[in-house]
Amino acid sequence: MNMAASELRRRSLALERVDSIPANTTVRHVDQLDSETFGAFYDAVTGDHRIADPTPDLEPGEVIVFTDYYRVERE
Numbered sequence: 304m305n306m307a308a309s310e311l312r313r314r315s316l317a318l319e320r321v322d323s324i325p326a327n328t329t330v331r332h333v334d335q336l337d338s339e340t341f342g343a344f345y346d347a348v349t350g351d352h353r354i355a356d357p358t359p360d361l362e363p364g365e366v367i368v369f370t371d372y373y374r375v376e377r378e
Contacts, residue, residue, distance in 0.1 A: 315378040316354040316361060318347045320371050333369045336360065348373065 324330065336344060340360040347354045348369060354361065361367075363377040 316363065317376050317378050318344070318352045318354065318367075318373040319376050320352075321366070321374050322372075324366055324372055324374075328366055330366045330368050330372070333367055336367070344369070344373075353378070 333341065333344065337360060340358045343354050343356055343358050344361070344367060354375075361375050363375050365375050367373050367375065
């Protein structure tokens with residue numbers, strides 16, 4: 304059974320704090336997030352690390368730097 308792209312996007316995302324990242328990893332600074340994405344990211348960082356309403360601007364595997372490095376993971 305194949306899932307449509309829209310169904311995949313609706314799956315939950317979460318943040319995982321990481322201590323180190325490979326040198327070739329692309330990292331976005333939190334200041335590069337739009338306000339909606341920043342709000343979802345901040346709520347996750349200060350809460351249970353789940354991203355309540357996944358935004359189209361966060362993709363599994365990417366790393367965001369805030370006070371620490373956080374990798375976006377699919378739950």
